[in-house]
Amino acid sequence: MPKVTIIGGGWAGCAAAVGAVKAGAKVTILERTDMLLGTGLVGGIMRNNGRFTATEEMIAMGGGDLFEICDNTSRHKNINFPGHNHVNLYDIAEIHGAVFSHLHKLGVEIIFEARIEKVTMDDKTILSVQDQKERIFTGDVYIDTTGTAGPINNCNKYGNGCAMCVLRCPSFGGRLSLGALVGVSEMVGIKPDGSIGAMSGSCKLLKESLSIEIQQLLTREGVAIIAIPEELAENHLDIKACQQYALPDFKDNIILLDTGHAKLMAPYFNLERLRKIPGLENARYEDPYTGGIGNSMRFFNMSPRDNYLQVEGINNLFCAGEKAGLLVGHTEAIVTGVLAGNNSVRFALNKPMIQLPTELAIGDAIAYVKEAMNTQDGMSKKYTFSGSAYFDRMRELGLYMTNVLDIHSKVESLGFKNIFNQNITDNA
Ligand SMILES: Cc1cc2nc3c(=O)[nH]c(=O)nc-3n(C[C@H](O)[C@H](O)[C@H](O)COP(=O)(O)OP(=O)(O)OC[C@H]3O[C@@H](n4cnc5c(N)ncnc54)[C@H](O)[C@@H]3O)c2cc1C
Structure with a gap:
């Protein structure tokens, strides 16, 4: 054998x-x-x-x-x-x-x-x-x-x-x-x-740290799309390893998917800014722990x-x-x-x-x-x-x-x- x-x-x-x-x-x-x-x-x-x-x-x-x-x-x-x-x-x-x-x-x-x-x-x-x-x-x-x-x-x-x-x-x-x-x-x-390498394109937020409305939406539909106020927008599309998600929708919105955690379809997003978005006031990262700064x-x-x-x-x-x-x-x-x-x-x-x-x-x-x-x-x-x-x-x-x-x-x-x-x- x-x-x-x-x-x-x-x-x-x-x-x-x-x-x-x-x-x-x-x-x-x-x-x-x-x-x-x-x-x-x-x-x-x-x-x-x-x-x-x-x-x-x-x-x-x-x-x-x-x-x-x-x-x-x-x-x-x-x-x-x-x-x-x-x-x-x-x-x-x-x-x-x-x-x-x-x-x-x-x-x-x-x-x-x-x-x-x-x-x-x-x-x-x-x-x-x-x-x-x-x-x-x-x-x-x-x-x-x-x-x-x-x-x-x-x-x-x-x-x-x-x-x-x-x-x-x-x-x-x-x-x-x-x-x-x-x-x-x-x-x-x-x-x-x-430039060398590519940054991983998604993070996980603790689902329970999101508003009840977002949690319920995720549990029901699997997806939550939350418009980002223009002054809070971040654009990291060019550095993403996952080019299939490098679409304008992923820059203009917080797109969350329910995998148990809330999968945030962005390589990273400044936590202070993220918490200014309605429903995300208490958001915290589960992976990577420093998802406000970067990713693998x-x-x-x-x-x-x-x-x-x-x-x-x-x-x-x-x-x-x-x-x-x-x-x-x-x-x-x-x-x-x-x-x-x-x-x-x-x-x-x-x-x-x-x-x-x-x-x-x-x-x-x-x-x-x-x-x-x-x-x-x-x-x-x-x-x-x-x-x-x-x-x-x-x-x-x-x-x-x-x-x-x-x-x-x-x-x-x-x-x-x-x-x-x-x-x-x-x-x-
Ligand atoms: C945050 C994030 C989210 C993702 N989300 C998705 C998604 O939702 N859907 C999707 O399709 N893809 C997703 N991907 C991409 C996907 O995870 C990877 O492309 C794929 O799973 C790679 O698998 P792999 O086995 O080649 O490598 P890896 O997943 O990197 O596994 C390599 C393994 O080798 C081990 N290893 C390394 N060196 C050694 C050593 N010397 N001795 C012994 N073990 C060693 C590591 O510990 C690791 O377990 C995501 C990637 C990341 C980073």
Whole structure:
């Protein structure tokens, strides 16, 4: 049975575990902190715009376990907010336990407080990795899902300083890229003005700190849109990692989404000014704690990779999620994670790996982003099924579909139905 070792337990790492364990591997996730899901702990937006199509494609391919968990833990389903349709919002309190239990049931070993700091190599092959407690972990193949956020020196240098976000670098040590540890020449995203990195685009307010009227509206509708008096407006659209929300509506209004907390769709907003807006007089930040000043910086240390998601230059290393390019979002992390997990097992078994066809939104996005990252202009954009440049492309190419039966038939006609739900080892 091949042994797959995953570094980083965000959405991409959890999905890679699903992909690898279903293909028949023994899987271990090594996670730096004491929780799974990484930045997904403070996310929640699913199925908006083209993410609906990608989600259903992955469900049809048999790797949709985590999407089904997100659907089952959604506080709101099929809602709309400016520029975004048919949105589900998962409950940030329920999601961790639901994912943890599912991985446990599948037999995935999860080791917390394991920050990988050292790697032993034999030429271009990884032999083992070591954490801060000097524990050594081996594997036939490794998957780097360490994300691209922080650590503090990047937030200090390229952002507004540490905003005390959910990644909790001071407590667990900052993100450390496996690719960088093994000498891969990694890439950095830029903003349209050429400066480095991008700031995370949303914060969480304690729901109970908002007026009763706003709380009730959020609970009932899932969305609250509150006009910002002109003298209080702040414009941070250009620095946002999530360009799908860089629309004027998000500058002119406070847009709140109910994920359990009130998800404020702005990278940061001065607290004193925020509290001058009617209904927000007592508002306080839950993530990042210093959401009045800044937010985490992301899109550092992306790996060069092929469309199988194998990292170029290292024999037994794959990547997924934000590591795999300028792909923003939980959906994007999950679909690349499942593919990397499955291909890592194929690689270990010396079987042909899977490249998803460009007739599918997932296959097209993986191939398109790789190409786009070869140009300076391409490096200044972010790609997501849910908006901006890549969603435009989906619509132009007819890849955006919302009829579930049509999406599943398309996957079947391409020969990919349930491809990620098959044990491919000889023990099958
Ligand atoms: C505030 C915020 C809100 C967001 N909201 C949404 C949303 O609503 N919907 C949406 O689709 N997207 C949202 N996103 C984007 C989305 O969360 C990410 O694009 C996606 O989840 C990235 O997943 P990932 O697994 O690649 O990386 P991450 O989530 O960054 O996970 C990486 C994991 O690796 C671990 N790690 C790092 N280094 C090491 C190491 N050396 N050893 C062991 N472990 C390590 C980290 O602790 C972390 O758990 C949001 C992002 C942020 C920051």
